[in-house]
Amino acid sequence: MVETPGASSAPTEARTVVVRVSDVIKHFVHGKRQLRALDGVSFELPEGRFLVVVGPSGCGKTTLLRILAGLEQQDSGEVWMRPSRDGHPPFAMVFQEQSVFPWLTVRDNVAYGLKLRRVRGRQVEERASHWIRKVGLSGFERAYPHQLSGGMKQRVSIARAFAVDPDVLLMDEPFSALDEQMRTILQQEVSSLCEEQQKTVIFVTHSIDEALTLGDEVLVMTHRPGRVKRVIPVPFPRPRDVVEVRADPRYGELYEEIWGLIAEEVRRGPQEHR
Numbered sequence: 001m002v003e004t005p006g007a008s009s010a011p012t013e014a015r016t017v018v019v020r021v022s023d024v025i026k027h028f029v030h031g032k033r034q035l036r037a038l039d040g041v042s043f044e045l046p047e048g049r050f051l052v053v054v055g056p057s058g059c060g061k062t063t064l065l066r067i068l069a070g071l072e073q074q075d076s077g078e079v080w081m082r083p084s085r086d087g088h089p090p091f092a093m094v095f096q097e098q099s100v101f102p103w104l105t106v107r108d109n110v111a112y113g114l115k116l117r118r119v120r121g122r123q124v125e126e127r128a129s130h131w132i133r134k135v136g137l138s139g140f141e142r143a144y145p146h147q148l149s150g151g152m153k154q155r156v157s158i159a160r161a162f163a164v165d166p167d168v169l170l171m172d173e174p175f176s177a178l179d180e181q182m183r184t185i186l187q188q189e190v191s192s193l194c195e196e197q198q199k200t201v202i203f204v205t206h207s208i209d210e211a212l213t214l215g216d217e218v219l220v221m222t223h224r225p226g227r228v229k230r231v232i233p234v235p236f237p238r239p240r241d242v243v244e245v246r247a248d249p250r251y252g253e254l255y256e257e258i259w260g261l262i263a264e265e266v267r268r269g270p271q272e273h274r
């Protein structure tokens with residue numbers, strides 16, 4: 001279970017915690033005003049767990065992910081991630097779109113993170129080729145991003161993230177720019193890869209469908225300033241078929257529950273002081 005003050009009371013499994021977020025507060029300055037974006041966000045994530053974060057637009061989902069990635073600094077509170085064994089950052093990030101380098105080929109994009117981590121020549125080749133194959137891009141090694149479809153570009157980003165073998169994957173709406181067919185295909189692929197590779201994932205999305213399809217837990221945030229409103233366990237077993245789970249009667253019930261929580265926040269609107 002993700003441990004939060006708003007979480008359900010299901011028993012905690014004895015798994016190693018790999019991410020801990022404690023009472024994180026973050027403000028942004030807008031002109032003369034200070035806007036509180038995050039207001040005391042806390043949770044713990046055990047190894048191998050897939051957490052999906054949803055909430056009203058502007059509630060701080062991306063800010064939370066950027067703080068986890070060290071791209072943004074919180075004003076107070078703590079973020080801890082279990083250090084990796086090799087001393088490199090323990091996470092990799094996949095963004096919404098355009099996160100591949102247009103001047104690099106597919107192969108060089110996938111190899112990029114490996115080179116940053118000083119992986120040696122032959123191993124770079126092997127690992128890049130392995131992940132290019134895994135995401136179905138064999139034959140496109142020498143193609144440039146402008147020669148690829150949106151779905152193929154996201155496959156490159158996914159391969160680049162998996163290639164460095166991070167313990168934690170941070171994913172910020174990675175499929176939101178794709179059409180529904182491609183989104184479903186990539187959801188299935190990412191779900192299977194994360195199951196196979198035992199990754200711990202924090203995944204931000206606007207889509208309740210996507211949250212229920214992929215997550216072990218769905219963390220619903222309040223409207224701004226973002227707090228943890230509720231954490232909802234997703235009961236569907238793994239390995240998971242992302243189309244089959246939608247036919248489960250519990251799917252509709254969970255959808256309604258999450259939608260109700262988000263709608264309540266949208267109706268309430270942003271609240272600076274609560």
Ligand SMILES: Nc1ncnc2c1ncn2[C@@H]1O[C@H](COP(=O)(O)OP(=O)(O)OP(=O)(O)O)[C@@H](O)[C@H]1O
Pocket residue numbers: 028029035037055056057058059060061062063064206224
């Ligand atoms: N660099 C920044 N400078 C100023 N304000 C910012 C900055 N980044 C985010 N904000 C503000 O912080 C709040 C949270 O933004 P954030 O992008 O994290 O929300 P979000 O939940 O990811 O939104 P969406 O669902 O629309 O993508 C918003 O009100 C936004 O305007």
